[in-house]
Amino acid sequence: xxxxxxxxxxxxxxxxxxxxxxxxxxxxxxxxxxxxxxxxxxxxxxxxxxxxxxxxxxxxxxxxxxxxxxxxxxxxxxxx
Numbered sequence: 838x839x840x841x842x843x844x845x846x847x848x849x850x851x852x853x854x855x856x857x858x859x860x861x862x863x864x865x866x867x868x869x870x871x872x873x874x875x876x877x878x879x880x881x882x883x884x885x886x887x888x889x890x891x892x893x894x895x896x897x898x899x900x901x902x903x904x905x906x907x908x909x910x911x912x913x914x915x916x917x
Contacts, residue, residue, distance in 0.1 A: 842911040845869040852917055864904055
């Protein structure tokens, strides 16, 4: 179960690691795919990474369908 999904749009917009809980997920979209967070529970939008030529581990990439699935399962969604 996912508690909160954080959609991060800009590189400087990562929430503080103190507020990220074990059941939360960060999803990097748009320009945020350029910088990877220090937390363990994050993913990057595959289409945005490819469009920007950013290489990210395959197990960290998710497509729009998978993003929608995580949003649907989450208790709360925060766009940062």
